[in-house]
Amino acid sequence: MIGQTFIARYSFWRLGLLALAAVAFVALGLFLAGVFGSTPRPGGEWVGWLSAGFFGLCGIIVVRRMFSGGSEVVRISATGIYFKSWSEQTIPWSEVVDITIWEFRRQKSIVLHLRHPDRYPSTRLLGIMAGANRALTGGDIPISLTGTDGRFAEAMAVISYYRR
Known part of the structure; x- marks a missing residue:
């Protein structure tokens, strides 16, 4: 962080x-x-x-x-949330209506609920499973930190900071 x-x-x-x-x-x-x-x-x-x-x-x-190098996979900042597995777009805070947590077998995911999800379509493989993910998690974009050096609690702390 x-x-x-x-x-x-x-x-x-x-x-x-x-x-x-x-x-x-x-x-x-x-x-x-x-x-x-x-x-x-x-x-x-x-x-x-x-x-x-x-x-x-x-x-x-x-x-x-x-072997993809040290590029950012998830970035949560003042400009919004970027998730490489979804698309190259950063989703601004003004488009995030709600953020929930989905948990399965002690693995937690951050789930974004967007005001206009059609404005932020996926350009990656995760987009193919968007309908199933939406049915499972109830949100638009599930963000998993599995396989990264990121910590869920740290991500949620920054989200809380910007969602105040």
Whole structure:
């Protein structure tokens, strides 16, 4: 945190752990699909292939992020909130109607509720899942600090400062 600005960058080591988890899930999926011998559950091979494909894609994304350099992923400042995984636009405070917290298995996300969400469309992969995220979290933009060097409490402290 610099003054009243919160900046989070990708953490090579945290992303490395996520990449290892992705490899483990791909291996488990391939095991379930029967690649390493007979499948433990005949007829359910599709679950293994689905798992291997999904976690393989996740692993590729994580590895790409590991080597993306030290660019900012999240920046919360006087000008607003920037979240690289959503778009290159900074969302000004005047467009943020509410900010809520969504939590799943001790992982917290910051959820932005926008006055005019159509003015801030996603230009990234996260935008493809926007409808599902909206149904799940009830907001427009979910911001996760997973895989970054940022701390949730610090981000919320800066948000509270500007939301006063």
